[in-house]
Amino acid sequence: MRVLAAMSGGVDSAVAAARLRDAGHDVTGVHLALSAKPATMREGARGCCSVEDSRDARRCADVLDIPFYVWDMAARFREDVVEPFVAEYAAGRTPNPCLRCNEKIKFSAVLERARALGFDAVGTGHYARLSPDGVLRRAADPDKDQSYVLGVLRPDQLAGALFPLGDSPKTAVRAEAAARGLVVAEKPDSHDICFIPSGDTRGFLAARIGEAPGVMVDPAGEVVGHHRGVHDFTVGQRHGLGIDRPAPDGRPRYVLGLEPVSRTVRVGPAEDLDVTALAATSPVWLVDPPAHDLTCVVQVRAHGGLAGATVRAVGDGVEVVLDEPLRGVAPGQAVVFYRPEPGGDVVLGSATIASTSG
Numbered sequence: 001m002r003v004l005a006a007m008s009g010g011v012d013s014a015v016a017a018a019r020l021r022d023a024g025h026d027v028t029g030v031h032l033a034l035s036a037k038p039a040t041m042r043e044g045a046r047g048c049c050s051v052e053d054s055r056d057a058r059r060c061a062d063v064l065d066i067p068f069y070v071w072d073m074a075a076r077f078r079e080d081v082v083e084p085f086v087a088e089y090a091a092g093r094t095p096n097p098c099l100r101c102n103e104k105i106k107f108s109a110v111l112e113r114a115r116a117l118g119f120d121a122v123g124t125g126h127y128a129r130l131s132p133d134g135v136l137r138r139a140a141d142p143d144k145d146q147s148y149v150l151g152v153l154r155p156d157q158l159a160g161a162l163f164p165l166g167d168s169p170k171t172a173v174r175a176e177a178a179a180r181g182l183v184v185a186e187k188p189d190s191h192d193i194c195f196i197p198s199g200d201t202r203g204f205l206a207a208r209i210g211e212a213p214g215v216m217v218d219p220a221g222e223v224v225g226h227h228r229g230v231h232d233f234t235v236g237q238r239h240g241l242g243i244d245r246p247a248p249d250g251r252p253r254y255v256l257g258l259e260p261v262s263r264t265v266r267v268g269p270a271e272d273l274d275v276t277a278l279a280a281t282s283p284v285w286l287v288d289p290p291a292h293d294l295t296c297v298v299q300v301r302a303h304g305g306l307a308g309a310t311v312r313a314v315g316d317g318v319e320v321v322l323d324e325p326l327r328g329v330a331p332g333q334a335v336v337f338y339r340p341e342p343g344g345d346v347v348l349g350s351a352t353i354a355s356t357s358g
């Protein structure tokens with residue numbers, strides 16, 4: 001096959017490209033320039049498309065002796081990932097930009113361009129297992145599993161994807177990189193949000209949304225604090241709330257809900273975070289859409305948030321009833337449906353969480 005290896009300049013995608021080449025594919029490396037102003041990163045930091053990352057990807061391609069290109073996808077990335085990320089926060093939701101990038105950039109814009117150029121597939125360093133018949137499973141390394149952020153892909157997108165690292169623990173991937181003489185073997189893992197390398201999401205959002213001050217209210221409707229904008233918060237957040245009046249019982253308060261129109265942040269005790277059902281929109285199915293109640297395991301955020309559930313299609317969306325309550329379920333995140341199996345849980349589909357109920 002002719003395979004386009006997406007090379008971030010990190011260790012995972014370098015080893016993925018190497019394995020694809022060794023498997024006999026005709027491999028070309030491509031680094032995506034995702035920032036309009038690629039900066040030089042401070043030492044030890046990682047982010048998307050710093051000058052160093054692009055250079056590292058090229059050096060790895062040289063070691064592997066494969067052709068290498070840089071594709072400027074900055075405008076698409078800004079339009080399809082960064083701007084929706086900011087808009088979602090402004091609307092009181094908690095988006096997952098990695099998931100959006102997989103859906104709109106890597107397995108959409110990049111895959112389309114690759115196919116137009118005669119490539120059969122795009123290979124990445126994601127940790128997930130994908131069989132030739134399109135069955136997507138969790139990775140063998142549970143700490144690195146990225147099936148959640150890939151669960152949003154449609155079957156036609158997965159048909160053009162290759163994930164050569166799904167069976168490997170990360171330690172083995174680093175050792176392999178060193179053995180292959182890839183200079184990135186010791187490079188630190190990238191941040192969750194590649195376009196905010198400082199990790200200061202609040203600052204990033206504040207600079208783009210500005211201030212939209214409002215109040216914090218407790219379950220009794222009492223005003224217990226003030227804030228600079230609902231985008232500063234995520235459902236389930238405990239720290240950095242800036243509450244003026246502590247709870248009468250002295251217990252910690254958490255963010256329960258965000259109401260951008262009235263600029264209200266609802267706060268309350270931990271048990272009020274319990275969610276037993278949720279409604280989700282824009283479902284994507286890798287199996288036939290369930291005509292009846294589907295029993296499965298759901299994951300509601302990138303790390304953790306697992307529960308048994310019953311899923312049913314309702315109109316254009318789905319309703320999910322959880323077997324046991326989950327905390328910290330935020331509208332805007334994806335719910336991914338899994339069927340437990342010994343060889344790795346199988347991804348059945350996903351949807352975007354619209355609302356929750358306790």
Ligand SMILES: Nc1ncnc2c1ncn2[C@@H]1O[C@H](COP(=O)(O)OP(=O)(O)OP(=O)(O)O)[C@@H](O)[C@H]1O
Binds near residue numbers: 030
């Ligand atoms: N700027 C980029 N250019 C090309 N491919 C990219 C880029 N960013 C990410 N990718 C691809 O998407 C995959 C998953 O991205 P993620 O940000 O999760 O990286 P990662 O797991 O830290 O991998 P790596 O060690 O390769 O950076 C990468 O392995 C790579 O194949």
